[in-house]
Amino acid sequence: MRGSEPVVVVGAGPVGLVTALLLARHGVPSVVLEAAARRDPSGSRAICFQRDVLDVLDRVGCAEPMIARGVTWTTGRTYYRGDELFAVTFPDAGRGAVPPWINISQAEVEARLRDLAAAEPLVEIRYGHRVTGLRQDGDGVEADAGATVRGTHLVGADGGHSAVRDLLGIGFPGRTFTDRFLICDIRADLPFPSERRFFFDPDWNPGRQVLVHQCPDGTWRIDWQVPADHDLDAERGSGALDARIRRITGDAPYEVVWATVYRFHERCAAAFASGRAFLAGDAAHVYAPFGARGLNSGLQDAENLAWKLAFVRHGWAPPALLRSYDAERRAAAGENLRVTTRTMEFLVPQTPRQRARRLESLEAARTHPDPRTIIDSGRLAEPYWYLESPLTTPAGPVEDFPRGPGLVRPPLPGVLCPDGPCVVDGEPTRLRRLFGTRFVVLTQGVRGGRLPTDIPHQIHALDSIDADGVLRTALDAGPDTVHIVRPDGHLAAVLPSYDPAAAVAALHRACGRS
Numbered sequence: 001m002r003g004s005e006p007v008v009v010v011g012a013g014p015v016g017l018v019t020a021l022l023l024a025r026h027g028v029p030s031v032v033l034e035a036a037a038r039r040d041p042s043g044s045r046a047i048c049f050q051r052d053v054l055d056v057l058d059r060v061g062c063a064e065p066m067i068a069r070g071v072t073w074t075t076g077r078t079y080y081r082g083d084e085l086f087a088v089t090f091p092d093a094g095r096g097a098v099p100p101w102i103n104i105s106q107a108e109v110e111a112r113l114r115d116l117a118a119a120e121p122l123v124e125i126r127y128g129h130r131v132t133g134l135r136q137d138g139d140g141v142e143a144d145a146g147a148t149v150r151g152t153h154l155v156g157a158d159g160g161h162s163a164v165r166d167l168l169g170i171g172f173p174g175r176t177f178t179d180r181f182l183i184c185d186i187r188a189d190l191p192f193p194s195e196r197r198f199f200f201d202p203d204w205n206p207g208r209q210v211l212v213h214q215c216p217d218g219t220w221r222i223d224w225q226v227p228a229d230h231d232l233d234a235e236r237g238s239g240a241l242d243a244r245i246r247r248i249t250g251d252a253p254y255e256v257v258w259a260t261v262y263r264f265h266e267r268c269a270a271a272f273a274s275g276r277a278f279l280a281g282d283a284a285h286v287y288a289p290f291g292a293r294g295l296n297s298g299l300q301d302a303e304n305l306a307w308k309l310a311f312v313r314h315g316w317a318p319p320a321l322l323r324s325y326d327a328e329r330r331a332a333a334g335e336n337l338r339v340t341t342r343t344m345e346f347l348v349p350q351t352p353r354q355r356a357r358r359l360e361s362l363e364a365a366r367t368h369p370d371p372r373t374i375i376d377s378g379r380l381a382e383p384y385w386y387l388e389s390p391l392t393t394p395a396g397p398v399e400d401f402p403r404g405p406g407l408v409r410p411p412l413p414g415v416l417c418p419d420g421p422c423v424v425d426g427e428p429t430r431l432r433r434l435f436g437t438r439f440v441v442l443t444q445g446v447r448g449g450r451l452p453t454d455i456p457h458q459i460h461a462l463d464s465i466d467a468d469g470v471l472r473t474a475l476d477a478g479p480d481t482v483h484i485v486r487p488d489g490h491l492a493a494v495l496p497s498y499d500p501a502a503a504v505a506a507l508h509r510a511c512g513r514s
Contacts, residue, residue, distance in 0.1 A: 015281030026310030070102030174267025204247035290378030321512030332384035
């Protein structure tokens with residue numbers, strides 16, 4: 001494979017930029033084609049970034065300033081009329097670790113990524129280059145974007161109206177919800193906690209719901225469900241928008257930073273790959289935003305695809321490895337669609353039966369011993385589990401694996417490896433900072449050395465790096481267990497003992513060599 005040819009990335013939004021930056025970390029050049037003459041997104045758009053996705057952003061170099069700048073939250077509360085139904089608290093990861101959630105605007109994150117890409121010699125961004133044609137052959141892909149741009153592969157990260165998806169002839173089935181949501185960013189000094197607060201049927205938006213999040217600089221993101229015929233301009237002009245906001249802010253002075261009205265979609269591409277071209281982020285899937293599964297999932301697409309492209313480019317894996325991207329990330333998209341569709345059917349019931357069930361559930365929740373089991377205000381984003389992936393070495397039956405949203409996943413092969421503090425070469429760090437560009441093999445006593453394979457890997461002995469036993473507990477490690485971790489942090493295999501032949505077989509399987 002010609003190493004000097006780039007990967008062509010279409011779309012300079014967060015998913016496209018993270019894809020390019022991750023490829024650069026692997027030493028793979030890219031050309032990013034952006035249709036707009038410049039990208040300057042307004043408003044907060046996606047605001048909630050989940051802990052595991054912050055690890056992805058840490059690998060491209062922007063998580064620390066995001067965490068310092070963003071609003072950290074660990075609690076989500078759900079209300080019905082005047083009553084708090086329940087609160088969900090995410091465990092605090094401890095001092096110096098990654099918080100479970102931060103709120104920061106997509107626009108600000110995109111600006112940070114743009115600066116990183118501009119400083120990276122292996123990334124070239126071309127603005128004002130709209131892709132109008134694609135061609136593939138046995139060696140690469142050509143994109144028509146004013147001039148012809150050729151690369152070994154192409155990644156379409158160009159959003160829900162993806163030109164790449166259309167040019168590849170890939171369908172985008174799904175549904176659009178007719179109900180609308182009014183989203184406002186307001187800047188005000190409000191005495192509210194840094195929590196996710198969801199209100200069903202408050203007296204200031206009767207029969208509908210409202211979601212409130214705090215963002216940096218005293219900005220509050222407020223989402224109101226509104227009627228299908230809602231007219232934002234008319235509401236501004238009549239003073240009704242001010243009255244709506246005043247029901248939340250009271251007499252406090254405020255400034256509207258951004259306001260828009262959305263209809264939400266639930267769609268998934270019929271395939272995430274066609275030959276040497278791939279779809280990622282909103283080009284591959286769009287979800288209703290309640291649960292923050294859109295951009296978080298898109299960035300996980302980017303990491304899943306980037307390491308596989310890099311391994312194929314460097315000759316460490318056969319082209320067949322790339323088939324696993326569709327298998328793994330379409331399965332993840334299917335789970336996200338299942339969860340978010342159920343959320344929308346509860347939030348925006350479409351039939352008399354659904355409306356009756358919602359009202360009955362909300363009333364019952366006031367006295368129910370665990371109202372979370374009957375109320376759906378948005379199951380929050382989490383990483384997917386690749387138990388059935390062709391890259392995963394099975395370790396036993398998985399029929400009892402907890403697949404419901406928000407449940408604790410045991411550290412089985414396919415699950416994202418847990419994090420924890422460790423000490424490597426005398427320097428304190430955390431486990432997930434060892435991931436990204438190679439496989440990591442975690443043993444119980446074998447230190448250093450190499451397995452007989454050309455696949456990049458590094459061996460660490462847990463009894464050496466895990467002085468306090470935190471990692472061994474999180475991994476449910478036995479006295480001889482070996483854990484093999486993929487570059488994207490997912491467990492490829494959990495072996496009962498250190499057997500070099502079995503470890504190499506698991507590495508080869510995880511690289512598509514089987």
